[in-house]
Amino acid sequence: YVDFNQKIDYVFKVVLIGDSAVGKSQLLARFARNEFSVDSKATIGVEFQTKTLVIDQKTVKAQIWDTAGQERYRAVTSAYYRGAVGAMLVYDMTKRQTFEHMARWLEELRGHADKNTVIMLVANKCDLSSLRAVPVEDAKEFAERENLFFMETSALDSTNVDTAFLRVLTEIYRTFS
Ligand code: GDP
Ligand code: MG
Numbered sequence: 001y002v003d004f005n006q007k008i009d010y011v012f013k014v015v016l017i018g019d020s021a022v023g024k025s026q027l028l029a030r031f032a033r034n035e036f037s038v039d040s041k042a043t044i045g046v047e048f049q050t051k052t053l054v055i056d057q058k059t060v061k062a063q064i065w066d067t068a069g070q071e072r073y074r075a076v077t078s079a080y081y082r083g084a085v086g087a088m089l090v091y092d093m094t095k096r097q098t099f100e101h102m103a104r105w106l107e108e109l110r111g112h113a114d115k116n117t118v119i120m121l122v123a124n125k126c127d128l129s130s131l132r133a134v135p136v137e138d139a140k141e142f143a144e145r146e147n148l149f150f151m152e153t154s155a156l157d158s159t160n161v162d163t164a165f166l167r168v169l170t171e172i173y174r175t176f177s
Pocket of ligand 2: 067
């Protein structure tokens with residue numbers, strides 16, 4: 001429950017990164033507006049959405065940034081990362097290559113972001129787990145080695161979407177407040 005007349009205590013910028021078509025925009029739509037679309041267009045132009053929530057009796061505005069289809073050209077600019085205190089590294093659990101690319105995304109993120117940035121590895125599309133191409137052990141091993149939180153989500157059926165964002169935001173709150 002959020003009282004919209006209440007002052008905002010914190011604004012936390014969180015960036016979504018990962019290959020094209022892994023579901024970044026749909027995760028954001030699910031979290032910010034509880035929406036999902038099957039035929040989502042590639043995102044045009046840098047944009048973010050906000051959601052205000054209460055953590056530890058403080059009003060926190062999450063400002064979640066979504067890549068502008070730049071992921072195809074590996075051209076995400078430093079402005080995108082600037083000021084980010086959290087990041088969701090998203091891959092599609094049915095596409096091995098999107099997981100293989102996580103190391104590269106992580107390196108790029110770490111080159112731009114604050115060293116205390118809270119990072120979560122997100123295996124999206126877990127509703128398609130019969131098509132799984134990345135064993136959960138592989139993901140957990142990578143996450144542990146790189147010191148990342150890890151969660152499997154589905155923007156389609158909502159599994160763990162709120163939980164994942166809330167986990168990241170709570171951890172940011174602990175780290176940066
Ligand atoms: P982005 O390029 O990373 O922003 O990916 P999008 O959010 O545009 O999603 C790409 C495609 O995957 C779209 O057709 C979505 O409907 C679909 N998609 C996204 N999330 C999920 C999910 O959790 N489950 C399934 N089955 N499809 C998804
Ligand atoms: Mg997108």
